[in-house]
Amino acid sequence: LYALAKRVLDELQTAGLTLTTAESCTGGLISSALTEHAGSSAVYLGGVIAYSNHVKTALLGLDDALIRDFGAVDARVARVMAEGAARAIGADIAVAVTGIAGPSGGTPQKPVGLVYVAVVSSTGCEVEELRLEGDRRRIREQSAERALEMVLECVARDARDRL
Amino acid sequence: LYALAKRVLDELQTAGLTLTTAESCTGGLISSALTEHAGSSAVYLGGVIAYSNHVKTALLGLDDALIRDFGAVDARVARVMAEGAARAIGADIAVAVTGIAGPSGGTPQKPVGLVYVAVVSSTGCEVEELRLEGDRRRIREQSAERALEMVLECVARDARDRL
Secondary structure: OHHHHHHHHHHHHHHOOOEEEEEOOOOOHHHHHHHOOOOHHHOEEEEEEOOOHHHHHHOOOOOHHHHHHHOOOOHHHHHHHHHHHHHHHOOOEEEEEEEOOOOOOOOOOOOOOEEEEEEEEOOEEEEEEEEOOOOHHHHHHHHHHHHHHHHHHHHHHHHHHHO | OHHHHHHHHHHHHHHOOOEEEEEOOOOOHHHHHHHOOOOHHHOEEEEEEOOOHHHHHHHHOOOHHHHHHHOOOOHHHHHHHHHHHHHHHOOOEEEEEEEOOOOOOOOOOOOOOEEEEEEEEOOEEEEEEEEOOOOHHHHHHHHHHHHHHHHHHHHHHHHHHHO
């Protein structure tokens, strides 16, 4: 995660893009991996740990009704979290993660390990549904890794679009 | 840090208090240690990674002039970050950390290792100035540890005041 975060910072710097994060189930794992590296402040502006639904609505501008209708672990919620973070923090790229890290909190429809990752930028939005296995720590780590990989893919897409 | 975070969660739960975080130099280290534990969402509501000054002003309501006049690494800034997080997120206790983790960014007046930690609650505000040694990782870890210890002290103070 640490090495992947370094690659994300380097690619953002080369592309001249800034990043923000909106983390629910990863709870700061992505931001702490990024800020472990000296000089990260040049491209990583900060983010929101949207652990409670109140933070999602108060700081990221999510509609209460969206969470009421679909639950906090939902592809639409992930997308709106990313869009809200990009807007609130004024970054070029925003990545959001919401999921069920367990061990409790799972249901038959939304089991432990179900995670949504959304990345938004000027070129659009990608949302991915993950079905992860392992314990709480492993689910959080895999979620953070996939989120950072999706940021790399987004930077590459943005670069292609600019050609 | 992991074990200390667990103790903080247990003490908050016993006291019936909620917590939020506003992290600059620790960049998510406190929030990721708290959310590593299952059930943390009962007392930890989330927080803000206030890495750039824009996040400090946009999400935590800091006055631009405060940062312009005193710099982002300042006892007053730490206090206003904590107050802003408590207000924005609606938690009983807020802890804020701002400092210079290095290796660059230090000055003779504000050297690498200078960190301010502020904790606010209904019983008031405590701000501590730390002068830490070691590399970037060690400075961030010690800052996060002291921040969590100050939350424990705050919970104990609150409990005494209620007697």
